[in-house]
Amino acid sequence: MISDRLKLLGLIDLLAVCAYGLLLPILPLFLIDQFYDSNIFNIALAYTFYLISMAGFSWIFRIFIEHGLSIVRIKLGLIASTLILAVMPILYMYAKTMTDIYLIQIFIGMAFGIMKIAWHKLTHEKLTDTVSLEAFSHTRNLFTTFGLGIAAVLGGFIAYQYSYRPLLCLVFSFAFTSFASSLIYIFTSEKKHKATKRPSH
């Protein structure tokens, strides 16, 4: 049986991934339409920056949490990464050149890199004997794939019907819900921690 806290972690991940899944399939068209200095090569370069940033920061964060105050750093990592993901759609709206887009892509890569490690650590911590890692990751993959599929169709429809700005607002709302869920996750854990400590005093 999957616990409520594990479901909440799953929701945080699903919302964050689906938020960007709304935009990702049509991101090249968004860049071509909105930025005068965009071309095929620098759109691919933006994608490259995102991947390098994600790989680099996930590696750095993995080393960072191996030292002291591990659980605090993991929780802070989750909050910081979801906060960055929530802010980025707003920056997309106000970006003027492809250089701004490169920076945004680096920040998004950083957020996903940190979130990947923090989320995995927290998930492994919450997994019990009744739920295996393999079963949980298969379930997560299934939900994420369906979520991304639906998000791609929805994102394309909104951009086609109403333009990019409402789409970016929707991306923001999904990402912000993910951030709010991660705050709920952290604060409820503190409450429970206090509640378990109180009787011993």
Added chain:
Amino acid sequence: MNRWIRTAIQGDMFYLMAFGLLTPIFALFLKEQIPNANLFTIGLAEGIYLLTVGILRPFTLLSTSGDSKGWRAQSLLWFGSALVALTPFLYLLSRDMLDIFVIQMIYGIGIAFSEPAWSRLIGLTCKMQPTKWEPFSTTGALISAGIAALGGFIAQTQGMKALLFYVGITLFFAAIFMASIYWRFGLNSKYKNI
């Protein structure tokens, strides 16, 4: 097994190389080459691919996870890889978005067949647990980052059709390479315990 070959398999770099070339600019290819492509139909095409994978993957996963020797997984890998390798050439032949939707479905079937089979074969031949793959996926991400830039450069200088042709050729050789690696060093090898 040679440790570099093992790293290549675990880092899934050959498939990444091919997909990474096209991924960032696939929407632009559709917009430029297909007459009735718009934001909605491009989103729908991506959705069709993902939903096909989402629907079929649990079944292929179930099929491969119960396969103790790996023979069924190997057949699924071959069949799936053949479908995936066919996809870029079908893109070149497509005339409207309806063709693209069908091709996306074929591509989804290919991925749903080959990806779980691939994971299973890595588990069987390399004796590696998924939790130990992290360094390889980081390597894979860095490789696909470089390949994405290369894909953009090829499309910019030589055009989208040339890029699709390169993707198709790379996928074709990647599929043959992966199949022969598993055939030689994996299930049919005397070096099973590596």
